[in-house]
Amino acid sequence: MLTIGETAELLGISAHTLRYYEKEQIVVPHREPGGDRRYDESHIGWLKFVIKLKETQMPIAAIRKYAALAAEGDHTSEDRLNLLAEHKRSIRAQLETLQAADEMLERKIAGYRTFIHS
Amino acid sequence: MLTIGETAELLGISAHTLRYYEKEQIVVPHREPGGDRRYDESHIGWLKFVIKLKETQMPIAAIRKYAALAAEGDHTSEDRLNLLAEHKRSIRAQLETLQAADEMLERKIAGYRTFIHS
DNA sequence: ATATTGATTAGAGCGTACTCTAAGTCAAGT
DNA sequence: ACTTGACTTAGAGTACGCTCTAATCAATAT
Helix, strand or coil, rough: CHHHHHHHHHCCCHHHHHHHHCCCCCCCCEECCCCCCCCEEHHHHHHHHHHHHHHHHCHHHHHHHHHHHHHCCCHHHHHHHHHHHHHHHHHHHHHHHHHHHHHHHHHHHHHHHHCCCC | CCCCHHEEEHCCCCCHHHHHHCCCCCCCCCCCCCCEEECCCHHHHHHHHHHHHCCCCCHHHHHHHHHHHHHHEEEEEEHHHHHHHHHHHHHHHHHHHHHHHHHHHHHHHHHHHHCCCC
């Protein structure tokens, strides 16, 4: 059971951000008698997953929706599957955009090299 | 020579955005005697390039920097090359992140399918 | 006993990239 | 002459995702 500071450190995000995620209903940690937050293994695993989703531009709102479904129970698993499948399609689209841009830049850079060394 | 509305239409962005890009020194169109903006082929080509850069998360500030170098003349081409090469590395990093996430989601989705059909 | 450290809260503020509003000008069509 | 529509400006507002502030509390270290 980690404190907010330890959890932030471990995940490479700020304690501010963890409180923000709680306000957004993305993670709801346990509380100590004094009111301090405590994050257990399941919170950490979930947060690592959230961070992966964020890295791929999934909006907070969509993550919150997914979290809400997961909190509702097993009967929402099909909805969650659909959400993830849709996000996977968005990742594929991003990959294509990036690959096209990468090639475009490659050509542009080659052009510059020719120009500079001429 | 296109008006701001025609240019916006052609590029799939808003006239507001074109004025914003001008304020940010990213494109400086010609002006009619009455003050209306006019975009020529070179503006359009440059804007298409800008849009490609934006699609790959290049910040407006970096694009502005690149535009400023280009406006300065041929002697900045090496700096521009470096800017593009660096951005290309960022695209590669994004590609790796997305590929990892894609695989992670593939596994997660496969897990859901097993669960749902059990 | 005091100081430091790390936590709490509500709510304000920030950076990015737009996006829109208000008030107005101007040219063309009926 | 009037309307329509596209344009102009400065500046305000929006959405997102944090990020920080202020005031406070509680446990530990000296």
